[in-house]
């Protein structure tokens with residue numbers, strides 16, 4: 001089965017409108033699953049090392065290490081896996097099948113990508129270290145299911161709204177587009193790592209801040225915040241991969257291709273503003289499903 005058809009079968013059975021709300025719901029459930037897997041299966045093994053790290057170094061250094069680890073595995077680890085099809089020149093399941101990877105551009109982009117990845121991690125560590133209450137760093141006070149559901153729903157909603165308005169502003173305001181957001185749009189057919197190819201100000205205030213406001217508002221546990229940052233970095237490398245295994249029906253790839261559609265993450269805000277548009281192949285496949 002072709003990529004678009006398979007994606008449509010899985011996520012778009014009820015057409016494009018329901019696809020976005022279905023996608024938001026599936027993302028919430030998936031995010032909760034990742035949180036529970038970490039708490040139930042990984043944390044018991046990691047607890048001694050985490051407690052030792054927080055006891056032997058400053059809180060800022062310990063949180064920086066967690067943010068660095070989330071970026072190293074979530075962004076660079078998963079991003080490398082999602083980049084393989086583009087790097088080997090695979091055409092099957094490519095969202096923009098007529099486009100291929102510009103390897104020279106990727107090499108030239110790597111220094112800024114590395115800088116932004118590190119800057120985003122430090123920015124997150126600063127806000128989480130000094131923005132969360134002391135109890136958030138007690139590894140024996142991890143959240144229960146109810147708190148996890150509330151926190152994750154708030155994280156996603158806040159990120160959808162803030163990211164949408166900041167991103168839309170960077171397009172609507174011509175000066176902001178020319179001086180800041182144009183950098184990210186150098187990639188019209190992106191590869192996973194292009195998620196962080198942007199003006200550093202955009203990475204900090206347009207990308208990282210909307211992710212961090214939710215944990216700060218909820219006064220979440222550091223484990224919940226770190227796993228959220230990890231999962232979101234996997235998600236953003238996936239949606240920039242350029243292939244149909246992305247988890248947003250090609251929504252963000254279409255933004256890079258068309259510029260003036262899909263400013264949000266889940267499509268909810270784009271539905272309200274009439275800017276939601278899936279790639280033609282995905283829409284066609286949804287109608288056939």
Ligand SMILES: [Zn+2]
Nearest residue numbers: 184195240252
């Ligand atoms: Zn992008």
Ligand SMILES: [Zn+2]
Nearest residue numbers: 167171181255
């Ligand atoms: Zn844009």
